[in-house]
Amino acid sequence: MKGNVIASKTISIIRRAFREYYFNQSNAIEEPIKMEQREFGYMHFGQAGMLRHLSFKSKKELDAVLVREAPSDVYCSNAYYRFPTQQPMQEKQWLGADLIFDIDGKDLGMPCVPSHSYSVCINCGYVSAPPEQDEERSSYSCLSCGYKKADHVSIPCSKCIDGSRKEARHLMDFLLRDIGLEHNAINIYFSGNNGFHVHINDDACSSLDPQARSDLVGYLSGTGLMLESVGVRKTNTDGSFYIKFPKSGLTYGWRRIIAEKLKIDITSAVKLKNIVNQYGGYNSFKVELDRLARTMGVRIDPQVTTDVHRIFRMPGTLNSKSGLSKTKSRDLYSFDPFVDACLLGDDKISLRVKTPVKLKLKGSSFNISNESAEIPAYAAVYLMCKGLAEAD
Amino acid sequence: MAGSDLAKYPFLNEAGQYLRESSFGWEELNRPDMKYIIDRAAERIEIGVDGKVYDNLERYEIEILTFLISLVIVKSIGIDQVLRKFALAEARRAEKFLTEDLRKQSEIKRRSIFTKIFEDLFKLKIAISEDQRLFKVRVVDYLARAAHFHEQEWKLINRLVYSGYVYLDADETVRIIRNELAVLIYDKVKAMTLPTLPQGMKSKADQLRVKLLSRYEQRGSVVVTDYPPCIKHALGVMNRGDNLPHSARVMLATYMLAIGKPIDEIVLMFENAPDFNEKITRYQVEHLAGMKGSHTKYSVPSCDKLRSENLCFATAECDNLINPIQFGRKKNKE
Numbered sequence: 001m002k003g004n005v006i007a008s009k010t011i012s013i014i015r016r017a018f019r020e021y022y023f024n025q026s027n028a029i030e031e032p033i034k035m036e037q038r039e040f041g042y043m044h045f046g047q048a049g050m051l052r053h054l055s056f057k058s059k060k061e062l063d064a065v066l067v068r069e070a071p072s073d074v075y076c077s078n079a080y081y082r083f084p085t086q087q088p089m090q091e092k093q094w095l096g097a098d099l100i101f102d103i104d105g106k107d108l109g110m111p112c113v114p115s116h117s118y119s120v121c122i123n124c125g126y127v128s129a130p131p132e133q134d135e136e137r138s139s140y141s142c143l144s145c146g147y148k149k150a151d152h153v154s155i156p157c158s159k160c161i162d163g164s165r166k167e168a169r170h171l172m173d174f175l176l177r178d179i180g181l182e183h184n185a186i187n188i189y190f191s192g193n194n195g196f197h198v199h200i201n202d203d204a205c206s207s208l209d210p211q212a213r214s215d216l217v218g219y220l221s222g223t224g225l226m227l228e229s230v231g232v233r234k235t236n237t238d239g240s241f242y243i244k245f246p247k248s249g250l251t252y253g254w255r256r257i258i259a260e261k262l263k264i265d266i267t268s269a270v271k272l273k274n275i276v277n278q279y280g281g282y283n284s285f286k287v288e289l290d291r292l293a294r295t296m297g298v299r300i301d302p303q304v305t306t307d308v309h310r311i312f313r314m315p316g317t318l319n320s321k322s323g324l325s326k327t328k329s330r331d332l333y334s335f336d337p338f339v340d341a342c343l344l345g346d347d348k349i350s351l352r353v354k355t356p357v358k359l360k361l362k363g364s365s366f367n368i369s370n371e372s373a374e375i376p377a378y379a380a381v382y383l384m385c386k387g388l389a390e391a392d
Numbered sequence: 393m394a395g396s397d398l399a400k401y402p403f404l405n406e407a408g409q410y411l412r413e414s415s416f417g418w419e420e421l422n423r424p425d426m427k428y429i430i431d432r433a434a435e436r437i438e439i440g441v442d443g444k445v446y447d448n449l450e451r452y453e454i455e456i457l458t459f460l461i462s463l464v465i466v467k468s469i470g471i472d473q474v475l476r477k478f479a480l481a482e483a484r485r486a487e488k489f490l491t492e493d494l495r496k497q498s499e500i501k502r503r504s505i506f507t508k509i510f511e512d513l514f515k516l517k518i519a520i521s522e523d524q525r526l527f528k529v530r531v532v533d534y535l536a537r538a539a540h541f542h543e544q545e546w547k548l549i550n551r552l553v554y555s556g557y558v559y560l561d562a563d564e565t566v567r568i569i570r571n572e573l574a575v576l577i578y579d580k581v582k583a584m585t586l587p588t589l590p591q592g593m594k595s596k597a598d599q600l601r602v603k604l605l606s607r608y609e610q611r612g613s614v615v616v617t618d619y620p621p622c623i624k625h626a627l628g629v630m631n632r633g634d635n636l637p638h639s640a641r642v643m644l645a646t647y648m649l650a651i652g653k654p655i656d657e658i659v660l661m662f663e664n665a666p667d668f669n670e671k672i673t674r675y676q677v678e679h680l681a682g683m684k685g686s687h688t689k690y691s692v693p694s695c696d697k698l699r700s701e702n703l704c705f706a707t708a709e710c711d712n713l714i715n716p717i718q719f720g721r722k723k724n725k726e
Contacts, residue, residue, distance in 0.1 A: 088679075090679070090688060177554070177555070178531075178553045178554060178555070178556075179531050179553070179556060180530075180531060180554075180555045180556015180557065181556070204530070204532040205532055207532075207536070208532060208535055208536060209536070209539070211539040211540055212532075212535035212536055212539040213535075214539070215535055215538070215539040215547055215548050216531075216535060216548060218547055218548065218549050219547075219548040219549045219553070222549070223549070224544060224547045224549050224550070225549050225550065226544055226545060226550050228545070228550075229545075229549075229550040247561065248525075248526055248552050248559060248560075248561060249552070251552065251554075252552040252553055252554035252559065253549075253551060253552050253553035253554060254549050254550070254553075255552065293549075
């Protein structure tokens with residue numbers, strides 16, 4: 001949410017709704033494990049910058065601050081520190097960090113996205129249909145004020161959420177089957193806008209350094225697979241190759257995934273040789289294997305997982321991009337973020353929409369084509385947070 | 393643990409225990425028959441410092457003493473690079489024996505030696521795979537070690553991974569603890585209090601010091617006249633007075649610290665930066681040098697890291713470097 005273009009009346013309505021939430025539903029906010037060793041931070045509506053390096057001794061203390069400040073976004077470190085409030089970072093004395101994964105719906109390239117996306121000028125707030133291609137975004141010019149920068153917002157639909165849900169499920173499969181995590185160590189949260197955050201509660205993982213996390217991300221996302229791992233070896237001469245399967249076989253991990261895909265096993269040297277030749281030899285097959293592995297891997301944000309000093313949206317708090325809450329999903333299949341994470345009240349609020357919009361929240365559909373409307377707070381705040389409506 | 397095991401793995405606590413039980417005293421080293429062991433120890437150090445593995449193996453009474461004497465001589469030489477090279481060579485020697493043992497020993501025996509060395513010294517649990525052909529280590533234990541290897545084949549994606557374990561053959565299992573073995577030997581020497589050396593040993597240590605000192609003094613005083621392209625690029629940006637990203641400033645400062653530039657000179661390199669503040673820059677450079685804050689001395693970021701941050705401007709001369717710091721050294725060797 002870009003506070004600089006949102007009128008103060010709109011901000012005060014959103015803020016009031018957030019404050020009410022923090023006052024009435026403090027139970028929804030999860031107390032982090034080892035709370036006293038975490039760094040906290042939050043942002044204010046309409047103000048740039050973040051207040052961070054904070055520490056709370058108890059959940060009660062945090063609850064009080066949330067009601068008092070009604071922040072736009074609340075963050076908590078994935079790291080544990082001996083001195084969480086110290087600066088610079090080295091002085092905090094890092095003790096470990098939860099392993100986390102971020103699945104962002106906007107990175108999944110869902111085909112439905114253009115049909116429910118908008119460009120909101122960051123200077124005047126004017127809303128227009130989004131440019132079709134990424135390259136065109138750089139040539140954006142506001143039709144109202146001519147300003148060159150816009151926020152590209154989306155009202156995720158059920159297909160978008162299904163896309164993220166599928167990705168989260170795929171990540172779970174890898175974590176359970178290959179990495180050997182216990183089911184109860186994996187906590188999946190709806191991010192509060194358009195994706196899922198997966199938090200791992202496992203002591204052994206918390207000591208992993210950024211390089212180890214990066215290696216794990218490579219595994220999960222299917223990057224860096226060598227042809228030699230599946231038995232295709234380069235000879236010293238130009239691009240020619242021979243087949244020699246690894247001594248340890250193809251039974252597990254990515255070797256198994258690729259072997260199953262290509263329908264080969266360690267007796268299929270001739271078949272594999274033919275496959276490689278069909279693609280045009282070692283180098284061309286390498287390009288194909290890279291592509292194949294990436295498609296079969298999980299689309300996670302590598303930066304988030306490898307950063308061991310990040311402060312990350314706190315479970316149970318509201319996301320100012322939507323007014324929805326970062327909510328734990330106990331059953332990924334039945335979880336509906338537009339119901340389960342939509343926790344604001346339903347007092348009626350008058351607003352003016354900047355463009356006709358359709359949305360479905362808490363089981364109610366809204367199809368607003370008139371400029372002015374009166375709708376429940378949860379839906380009104382959602383549209384205001386998206387920059388698609390102003391308080392009337 | 394059998395004597396033959398102690399001969400191969402003299403860094404184990406049992407070897408120390410053997411010495412205590414045999415009531416070994418330093419004065420015994422003056423005995424004429426000890427000259428053989430002292431010479432052997434010196435040879436072992438020289439070979440190790442040359443980056444090779446000393447592969448002569450005798451009975452354990454000789455091996456344990458040779459190892460102990462070589463540690464004392466390395467300590468007495470007092471040159472850190474010598475100690476590092478020696479520690480790495482010793483780790484590779486043990487690695488070689490461990491791999492051989494693993495390949496040929498019977499199940500029970502290899503399991504016991506492995507459990508002992510890996511778990512006692514490195515808190516690394518290893519198990520035998522279900523079909524008895526391979527070894528397996530927990531994924532997190534593997535990542536904590538192998539993620540720091542540069543070769544692509546060690547990336548987790550290129551490994552057999554299943555149900556929380558990475559499956560490895562004998563060579564690979566041993567390879568993942570090589571660095572820790574080297575650190576163990578390095579730390580052993582660092583923690584040692586030097587005894588008063590018997591004459592025969594002292595003269596051997598002095599001889600070796602003189603020989604090695606010239607080599608390392610020369611290397612230490614090398615003046616880097618040609619910087620690697622990433623550093624040249626950063627200096628160019630800085631000299632033009634353009635803004636250099638934080639990561640590039642860290643690279644520049646850690647590089648200059650590593651080649652031994654004085655802090656004052658490094659601080660002045662940043663004076664053209666648009667946001668230059670001498671006090672802050674000095675604090676930051678001192679911080680990177682490990683003189684402030686957590687007293688962690690920062691190393692120069694690896695080429696991999698620089699590539700990922702778009703700070704790499706590699707030329708043909710960078711071939712096979714893994715860290716910009718090697719650039720100057722490589723050039724100077726030629």
